[in-house]
Amino acid sequence: MHTAILTWTELLGQFFGVFTQPGGHIFSTLMTGWVLCTARRTITGMLPFADPLNLHAHDAYHRFFPDARWKMSRLWQKLTLMLVARLCPKGIVTLALDDTLFHHAGRKIDGAGYWRDAVRSTKKKVVYAWGLNLVVLTLQIQPPWGGEPLGLPINMRLHRKKQKSLIELAVEMIQETHTWLSKRTIRAVGDGFYATLAGKPLAGVTIVSRIRRDANLYDLLPKRKRRRGRGRPRTKGKKLAKLEKMAAHLRNWTSVEYSHRGTMVKRLVYTRTVLWPSVTKKPIQLVISRDPKGKEKDDFFFTTDLTMSAADVLSCYADRWAIEDTFKYSKQSLGAQHPQTYTRKGPERAAALGLWLYSMVWLWYLRRKPGKRYYIVPPWYSQKCTPSFADALSCLRGELWRERTKSMFGNRAVHDDKFEFLIQALARAA
Numbered sequence: 001m002h003t004a005i006l007t008w009t010e011l012l013g014q015f016f017g018v019f020t021q022p023g024g025h026i027f028s029t030l031m032t033g034w035v036l037c038t039a040r041r042t043i044t045g046m047l048p049f050a051d052p053l054n055l056h057a058h059d060a061y062h063r064f065f066p067d068a069r070w071k072m073s074r075l076w077q078k079l080t081l082m083l084v085a086r087l088c089p090k091g092i093v094t095l096a097l098d099d100t101l102f103h104h105a106g107r108k109i110d111g112a113g114y115w116r117d118a119v120r121s122t123k124k125k126v127v128y129a130w131g132l133n134l135v136v137l138t139l140q141i142q143p144p145w146g147g148e149p150l151g152l153p154i155n156m157r158l159h160r161k162k163q164k165s166l167i168e169l170a171v172e173m174i175q176e177t178h179t180w181l182s183k184r185t186i187r188a189v190g191d192g193f194y195a196t197l198a199g200k201p202l203a204g205v206t207i208v209s210r211i212r213r214d215a216n217l218y219d220l221l222p223k224r225k226r227r228r229g230r231g232r233p234r235t236k237g238k239k240l241a242k243l244e245k246m247a248a249h250l251r252n253w254t255s256v257e258y259s260h261r262g263t264m265v266k267r268l269v270y271t272r273t274v275l276w277p278s279v280t281k282k283p284i285q286l287v288i289s290r291d292p293k294g295k296e297k298d299d300f301f302f303t304t305d306l307t308m309s310a311a312d313v314l315s316c317y318a319d320r321w322a323i324e325d326t327f328k329y330s331k332q333s334l335g336a337q338h339p340q341t342y343t344r345k346g347p348e349r350a351a352a353l354g355l356w357l358y359s360m361v362w363l364w365y366l367r368r369k370p371g372k373r374y375y376i377v378p379p380w381y382s383q384k385c386t387p388s389f390a391d392a393l394s395c396l397r398g399e400l401w402r403e404r405t406k407s408m409f410g411n412r413a414v415h416d417d418k419f420e421f422l423i424q425a426l427a428r429a430a
Contacts, residue, residue: 007364007367008032008364008396008399008400009028009032011360011363011364011367012027012028012031012032012360013028014078014082015027015075015078015079016028018070018071018074018075018078019068019069019070020068020069020070022060023064023068023069023070025056026056026060026061026064026068027064027070029050029051029056030043030046030050030061030064031353031357031360032049032050032400033046033047033048033049033050033051034046034050034334034353034357035357035361035393035396035397035400036049036050036397036400036401037049037050037335038429040335040338041334041335041336041338041339042338042339042340043061043062043065043339043340043341044058044340045338046061047061062341065339065341065345065346065347065349065350065353066341066342066343066344066345066346066349067344072156072348072349072352072353072356073176075352075353075356076154076155076156076352076356077180079154079356079359079360079363080139080154080155080177080180080181081180081181082363083139083141083152083154083359083363084139084181084184086363086366086367087139087141087152087363087366088139088141091185092184092185092186092187093139093181093184093185093186093187094139094140094186094187094188094189094316094319095137095138095139095140095154095174095177095186095187095188095189096137096138096140096151096188096189096190096319096320096322096323097135097136097137097138097170097173097174097188097189097190097194097197097323098135098136098190098191098194098320098323098324098327099133099134099135099136099159099166100118100133100134100136100327101115101116101117101118101119101129101131101132101133101134102131102132102134102331102336102337102351103129103130103131103337104130104131104132104337104347105130106342107130108342108343109132109342109347110342110343110344110345110346110347110348111132111158111160111347111348112130112131112132112347113130113131113133113160113161114128114129114130115128115129115131115133116128117129131337132158132347132348132351133158133159133166134156134157134158134159134351134355135156135157135158135159135166135169135170135173136153136155136156136323136326136327136355137153137154137155137156137170137173137174137177137188138151138152138153138154138322138323138326139151139152139153139154139359140189140319140320140322141362143366143386144366145385145386145387146262146386147261147262147386148261148262148321148322148325148386149261149262149319149322150322150362151322151323151325151326152326152358152359152362152363153326153330153355153356153358153359154177154359155173155176155177156173156351156352156355157169157170157172157173158347158348158351166193166194167194167196167197167200170190170194170197171197171200171201171202174186174188174197174202174205175202178202178204178205185204185206186204186205186206187205187206187208187305187316188202188205188206188207188208189207189208189209189316189317189319189320190207190208190209190320191209191210191320192209192210192211192212194207194209195207195209195210195211195212195279195302196279197209198276198279198280198282198284198302198304199279199280199281206303206304206305206308207303207304208301208302208303208304208308208313208316208317209301209302209317210299210300210301210302210317211243211276211286211300211301211302213242213243213244213300214242214243215242215243215276215278216239216276216277216278217239217240217243217274217275217276217286218236218237218238218239218240218274218275218276218277219236219237219238219239219240219274219275220236220237220273220274220275220283221234221235221236221237221275222237235277235281236275236277237275240274243288243298243300244298246288247270247288247290247298247300250270250288252270253268253269253270253290254268254269254270254271254310255267255268255269255292256268256269256309256310256311256314257311258311258312258314258315258318259315259318259319260314260315260318261318261319261321261322266292267289267290267291267292267314268289268290268291268292269287269288269289269290269310269311269314270287270288270290271285271286271287271288271310272285272286273285273286273306274286276302280304282304283306284302284303284304284306285302285303285304285305285306285308285313286300286301286302287300287301287302287303287310287313287314288300288301289301289310289314301313301314301317325389326355326358329358329388329389329390330354330355330357330358333389333390333393334354334357334358334361334393335354336350336351336354336355336357336358337351337354339354358389361389361392361393361396362389362392364392364396365387365392365395365396368395394428398424405419
């Protein structure tokens with residue numbers, strides 16, 4: 001018997017080796033309850049959906065996050081290998097990197113602190129909030145239906161006050177992922193804050209990012225002639241103008257067309273191999289992008305891969321926005337900030353599992369039969385042609401509720417229109 005509920009259970013069952021035998025059952029039950037929960041996703045709120053028959057003591061679920069014997073790194077590793085094998089078996093593996101704030105209430109939360117809230121802050125006013133500062137690494141996936149890419153979390157670190165910096169944690173995650181995928185070519189993309197990764201020891205990993213507009217760039221060292229005079233030899237060529245001034249005087253632009261989050265757009269580009277000594281000793285490829293219509297300001301990017309085309313650089317950086325959607329839906333649709341666990345490893349593990357579950361829902365959804373539509377097109381959105389994460393989550397909930405109904409009332413109940421209406425209502429509830 002191969003049903004959707006068994007497919008989800010089988011998917012979770014592939015991670016049982018990470019846990020003890022009792023821990024594996026708690027893990028599977030809790031993750032299913034997390035998906036089905038229609039209330040606020042505290043541990044207590046998930047229990048009626050996870051274990052309605054009270055087969056386990058409630059404190060076993062509360063102890064699962066802070067005290068149980070399991071490692072989140074092993075869950076990330078197994079998930080990464082499954083996602084890459086299933087969704088990008090060939091070609092370059094593209095990773096996106098960013099940090100986010102998981103809000104929490106209460107002062108005695110291990111690892112929490114006051115951090116800048118990027119969502120509520122503006123250029124004129126900085127807003128700080130209490131919570132967990134997380135650095136997240138996602139796998140960029142082009143879905144089979146096209147359109148915007150998907151950013152599936154495959155690693156996470158908790159940034160603590162007066163400990164490792166965001167950049168150091170990012171280097172750790174990329175190096176760890178590179179060991180898991182040692183035979184694959186990896187490309188990591190981040191916003192301008194993570195541009196300094198270009199100078200870190202990340203052998204075999206290409207970095208794509210924005211470059212500072214006031215960056216001190218230099219030309220490549222000209223071919224060395226016979227050395228004369230005293231002093232050490234030169235390590236760089238002449239200093240170049242600041243980027244905005246350089247772009248204002250350029251005339252030899254090239255027109256390119258690239259995929260900007262699933263939509264083809266045209267840009268004028270200029271590329272040049274330069275040195276950025278304050279960040280890295282190796283040459284980088286500078287890419288200047290200009291809107292042909294003149295409506296948008298010039299953008300400045302770089303890559304450590306000197307053979308990478310300008311169109312690939314622009315497309316790669318534009319697709320990075322998928323990680324912002326990941327943060328949005330993991331918080332709003334999965335309530336990844338809600339589990340109330342305060343001590344030891346609890347807060348970090350709960351946040352990581354919330355992001356891990358986001359990837360699992362998409363993995364389950366993408367394992368469905370291709371070509372079949374598994375989402376509802378409402379009458380007020382007739383032009384809808386691609387599924388969202390809410391559709392994937394609703395599809396999974398519907399199958400799980402359908403199987404629960406079948407186990408309680410028999411096969412006939414599943415084909416009853418009244419039960420089908422109830423199942424669809426539960427599937428869309430959040």
